[in-house]
Amino acid sequence: MTTLMTVLGIIVFVLGLLFSIAWHELGHLSTAKLFGIRVPQYMVGFGPTIFSRRKGETEYGIKAIPLGGYIRMIGMFPPGDDGRIAARSTSPWRGMIEDARSAAFEELQPGDEKRLFYTRKPWKRVVVMFAGPFMNLVLAVVIFLGVMMTFGINTQTTTVGTVSKCVIKASADADTDTCPKGAKDSPAKAAGLRPGDRIVAFNGHPTDDWSTLQTDIRNGIGEATITVERDGVRKDLHAVLVENEVAKTDGRGGYVEGETVKAGFLGFTPASGVVKQSFGESVERMGTMVQDGVDSLVALPSKIPDLWDATFGDGERKADSPMGVVGAARVGGEIPNLDIPPSQQVATMLFLVAGFNLSLFLFNMLPLLPLDGGHIAGALWESVRRHFARLFRRPDPGPFDVAKLMPVAYVVAGIFICFTLLVLIADVVNPVRIT
Template identity: 80%
Template sequence: MTTLMMILGIVVFVIGLLFSIAWHELGHLSTAKLFGIRVPQYMVGFGPTIWSRKKGETEYGIKAIPLGGYIRMIGMFPPGPDGKLEARSTSPWRGMIEDARSAAFEELRPGDETRLFYTRKPWKRVIVMFAGPFMNLILAVAIFLGVLMTFGWNEQTTNVGRVSDCVISASENRTSCKKGDTPAPAKAAGLKAGDKIVAFNGERIDDWGTLQSRIRDTIGPATITVERDGAEKVLHATLIKNQVSKTDGDGGYVEGQYVDAGFLGFTPASGIVEQSFTESVDRMGEMMQNGVESLIALPSKIPDLWDAAFGDGERGQDSPMGVVGAARVGGEVFTLDIPPENQIAMMLFLVAGFNLSLFLFNMLPLLPLDGGHIAGALWESVRRKVARLFKRPDPGPFDVAKLMPVAYVVAGIFVCFTLLVLIADVVNPVTIS
């Protein structure tokens, strides 16, 4: 049964992956057609074609390897200086440029001269290239907001998970009490696991962040109103000063840093809490920030990935994952002993996270990514405006094809990184519990 659920989870994730890719390419396709650019192909996947059908002037299809997708537009790069495709050069770098230029003019038909990608104004090319990643962002936001507002988010609550027996300084790095330790104020006041704290010093409280702040700001007598067995009960405690972990302002703790603050002595329970629209937007902002930080930190994670793939290093929970690793996690989600709605929410979060990563990654200003073409179009716009400002001749379209040698180097780095992640995902995968 576990194996069957694992396979089902992988299949569900792959379906979500294929939809995400198709959704991305739909953004490129729809805007390209909107601006009159001819698109001969719209494909989901790479490699051999499994299924295709031609509708109008575009062939739509699915390929065997679900690791990406593409649309093929006529005239992605401008012709050479003579207005034609340049003759083949013996220089390998020049050859890369000419190969890219030649591919951009494949299937050129009479009448296509006015339907080439490079002939469109820079702002239109920016829209076409941005539309793909933007579709992933829309999908990620829709899923995140939908799940957060209808299902909720796992967070610390005002419910009491465990009551401390004694006062222990956070820097002591121990959990058991020793003889002579002062009893915890919560224990002395009669606080019990399962209690829900609804008020502190008479002020109603409904979230852990506010309660934590009130406790830390209080040293001395305090009243704690709890909900127990369906009735409210007021407890009296005397909070003391203790060394506690410093908070980061977002509900987490700063490792190795401590502050002196009021101490009650209990651990809050975690639970699924529905989020309001404002709270959901705030969560989305945090996810976006974490995504950007993770993208910037990718190079620094390569040594650990290498150790995890070819050595005996541990695979961190924040380690980069590829499609194989994410599919494996998707399979594990369906094997967890949790309610089905939790499994569905986790799977949706996984697909949404994948789409957010696609957006951020594709916005890097590097060829062959969408962000590289966007950067080229923006540079062309700036160059032409400067020429007009100084009454110089129009410099014409920016020849992105000249950057193809750099694009091949970037693509090579991406391929090597992808292979490293793939090996790590197979021999030392990230797991969930």
Template identity: 75%
Template sequence: MSTTSILMTVLGIVIFAFGLLFSIAWHELGHLSTAKLFGIRVPQYMVGFGPTIWSRRKGDTEYGIKAIPAGGYIRMIGMFPPGPDGRLEARSTSPWRGMIEDARSAAFEELRPGDETRLFYTRKPWKRVIVMFAGPFMNLVLAVAIFLGVAMSFGFQTQTTEVAGVQQCVIAQSENRDSCESSDPVSPAKAAGLREGDEIVAFDGRRIDDWATLSDRIRQTTGPATLTVLRDGREVTLDAVLKKNAVAKKDADGEVIPDEYVVAGYLGFAAKTEIIPLSFGDSVVRMGDMIEDGVDSIIALPSKIPDLWSAAFGDGERADDSPVGVVGAARIGGEVMNLDVPAQNQIAMMLFLLAGFNLSLFLFNMLPLLPLDGGHIAGALWEALRRNVARVFRRPDPGPFDVAKLMPVAYVVAGIFICFTLLVLVADIVNPVKIT
């Protein structure tokens, strides 16, 4: 690897690291701002974990940066209510009970006179939901803003109706060969006189504006058809006879399904691809698809573990859709800066990488599991439901839901997450996902 390549790789990693730190700080700012809005005292706002490398106190809160940029946190007093007797309970010899009491004790650290009215658990459930949701929501806002901004100003690589090349013969795509054989019939596009550079503007007399529509109409047609092409500034009509052929199967969104084929109409040309900015509406649709894919990826995480293990400790290949961690994403950032593409393409790819990271933070944190934000949201919603049910049936108020009682489960969940994170880390180091 040349010195320039090394420098560009380091630059990509540094850019991603700053983007990561900003995303974490932005997330915690959501928690901090809403907590202060509702009068909850926040002793600490920290970006990173481990030893503190810089901090400054302003008002009630210490703001700082820690050495390991792998997360962040704010510390609010009174995250959990006191025990049944109204006081912090004595230390128990039961390990499960001890976990609960440790969590409860930590929630009351730095309690000062007058803080009785500034405890997190004393706020109404809807306010606690807002405080816990605000962090992930900030990541969603950042992801949407970056995605829409880049999609509308830069765009995506998109197939157009311009002809990039004409196939010489009809070859089933399932055969995976490029050269023609004597038994192969001439492709309909070549027989019709279609040329590289032609722009197809109509098919069978119906105007065409995009590749997806043209592709669908070609697939639905066998036999005679007319093509209207824009050639050298004027429209020319060509007569073609489309043939049946085994072509790649598409899903409901028009995306090609790997290694699956269907018999459909075939013309025989390659469409030119260009980077085209999207309209606001199309950008929103693409963002929706991105969120849907993100949800599917979160759901599919458990099924990825065997392949990850094989890629990390065996001779298995690392799949393109394999989960990546911070290290893997940073390596991808380094690769982006080494691509032989214009600088604006590199910037767009880095921004998309950051948008995807923020979307993942939002979706992951919304899982209704402690210690994630979604777990605290679920606890507040359950408390609201219990109190409303009690009010309807005129029963005594059950009081705050003691989320601390779920801490043993939270430790198990955290342990699973840590093991998964370490597995991804090993795979990112020994068998990384590569975009090249």
């Protein structure tokens, strides 16, 4: 049964992956057709074609390897300086440029001269290239907000989970169930706080948010009144918070691994529970996820040594380690076997797909060819050049020849391929597990 559920989870994730890719390419396709650009192909996947059907001037199909997708637009790059589409050269770098240029005109037909991508105004090309990643962003936002507001998310609450017996530094290597000799009782224990109590107010200020309560406790050294709800009855408890070495927080209720600070200490661990979020709370959490995604993308190069050590050495695969499609599929296979309610299994799977879409958006917005962001940067640069030419009454410089950047694009693509292979091997030999 476990194997069957694992396979089912993988299939569900792969279907979500294929939909996300198709949705991305639909953004490019719809805006390209809107601006009159001819699109011969719309494909989901790479490699051999499994299925295809032509409708109008476009062939729609699915390929064997579900690791991406593409649409082919006529005239992605302008002709060379001599006006020719292809002119051979013995230089390998020049050959890359000319090959890319010729591929952009492979299926040129009579009448296509006015339907080429590069002939569209820069802002239209920006719209076409941005539409794909934007579709992923829209899908991620809709799923994230929908899940948080409908299913709820597992979060720390103001309900007491466990009460510390004594005051122990966060850095102390001690058994939490055994107090060191001479250790004082924790303020929570001394005040009579019990597991299951729901803290509803702190020093007279109502609270239903763990992050806010955590901040109040850390800033509240000295006497404090804690109002709890116990068995349906509200009761005031009086505690004297002490200064202690505690784990550093990230400002959102979580903790920064390995870092400590001096702050107020009460001495209890909050219970976790599934809590539905309001629209405002969901938007705030969504903003945090985007910021975390950007930070992770920026920090990606610094994580490669640990990833290498976890793949080819005896290093531990960290929870925030980069993960590829294979790793995400394995996580998708674990979700149906989690010991959580079915509704939360569905929510977790949706979160996985939403996270993949958010990553697609952020990654594709990097201003590097062959990514969408590279084409956007080229169109914006062309717009700037033409604006300055008009401002200083100089001749129109014409379209910016993005094809000249293809050697750089090949280098970038090579780096991406090597990184993808490293992540793939890591996902196989030392995968990230949510269990």
